[in-house]
Amino acid sequence: xxxxxxxxxHEVTEMGQEVxxxxxxxxxxxxxFWYRQTMMRGLELLIYFNNNVPIDDSGMPEDRFSAKMPNAxxxxxxxxxxxxxxxxxxxxxSSRSRVDTGELFFGEGSRLTVL
Amino acid sequence: xxxxxxxxxxxxxxxxxxxxxxxxxxxxxxPYLFWYVxxxxxxxxxxxxxxxxxxxxxxSYGFEAEFNKSQTSFHLKKPSALVSDSALYFxxxxxxxxxxxxKLIFGQGTTLQVKP
Numbered sequence: 001x002x003x004x005x006x007x008x009x010h011e012v013t014e015m016g017q018e019v020x021x022x023x024x025x026x027x028x029x030x031x032x033f034w035y036r037q038t039m040m041r042g043l044e045l046l047i048y049f050n051n052n053v054p055i056d057d058s059g060m061p062e063d064r065f066s067a068k069m070p071n072a073x074x075x076x077x078x079x080x081x082x083x084x085x086x087x088x089x090x091x092x093x094s095s096r097s098r099v100d101t102g103e104l105f106f107g108e109g110s111r112l113t114v115l
Numbered sequence: 116x117x118x119x120x121x122x123x124x125x126x127x128x129x130x131x132x133x134x135x136x137x138x139x140x141x142x143x144x145x146p147y148l149f150w151y152v153x154x155x156x157x158x159x160x161x162x163x164x165x166x167x168x169x170x171x172x173x174x175s176y177g178f179e180a181e182f183n184k185s186q187t188s189f190h191l192k193k194p195s196a197l198v199s200d201s202a203l204y205f206x207x208x209x210x211x212x213x214x215x216x217x218k219l220i221f222g223q224g225t226t227l228q229v230k231p
Contacts, residue, residue, distance in 0.1 A: 004158075031217040042223045043159075043205065056218070091158055095217040103149065104219060106158035 002026075004107035006092050012113045018080040021110045024073055025094030033104065034067055034077050035091040043091075049075065061086075082114045117142045119208050121222035128196045128229055136191040136225045138206030147209035148189040149219065150180055154202045162204075165189060176200070196229045203227075 005024040013019055025032050033048040047057040049069045057067070064083070069075040079086055089111050093104040118141045128134045140146055147166055151159040163174025170182045180191045191204060203224050210218040 033218070043221050045218070045221075048218055050217075093159075103161050103164060104151075104159070104217070106151075106160070108158045109156075 004092055004094055004105050006090075006107035006110050008110055009108065010111045010113075012115065013082055014115050015083055016081045017114075018078065019082045019086075019112060019114075021077040021090050021092075021112070023075045023077070023092030023107060025075070025092070026105055027073065029094035029096050029105070030072070031095045032069060032075050033093040033095075034075070035093065036088045037091060037109070038088045046077070046090075079112075082112075084114045087112055087114050117208065117210055117220055119206050119220050119222040121204075121206055121225045123225050124223075125226040125228060128227070130198050130229055130231050131195050134191075134193050134196040134200070134227065134229070136204050136206075136227060138189045138191065138222060139187050140189060140206070140208045141187065142208050142211055144211045146189075147211075148180075148182065149207040149209075150174065150178070150189075150191050151205045151207060151221075152176075152202050153205065153224075159205060162191070196227075198229050198231055201227055201229045 007022045031050050034046040036044045046059045047067045052069045067077045089109045091106050091109045093106045095104050120139045149164045150162040152162050153159045162178050163172050165172045165182045173179045178193050182189050203226050205224045206222040207219040210220050
């Protein structure tokens, strides 16, 4: 299996622009998680989906952030408009929550820099 | 509230010496505990997990962890550290309130520095 695939790996954009991060989970996994990692705040859970349905989005910073999972093989995290404080590494992870015991498989991350 | 604590921001050891990275947890019910490692500019990688059974769990790259229920700890250990073990280590516990969705609660991470 190819693992969790994220794109882009690096994104540099200007403040105010829209940013879309993409994730393809491992085939057969039914839970998908979006995390954000910064030096100051560590690893933060933004939102997670189970069977394509958002379960908990309490970690989403504000309305500028939105996430979708239109099908079992694709999810997006969108920031509109972006701000410099959104600069971070964004990770997507997936798991087979109803079968396995919670092991998450992470993608390599999308490093976002907002100027 | 369920939580995970990693009391050390950084652990420094000399190559060849044993290493311990500490983790304590607070969770209702039986804990599912995990360790992940993150190398620079990479995603987190699963190292090992404790679900039930033997309190000493063996994982990848020669790492092991000891579950101690009375101390609510799950420390990561390795008998002989390698320079290549230098990385960021995360302890995590499964959120038992999230009803089988697989959500994990992560600690803040501990940087392990192994010096030659």
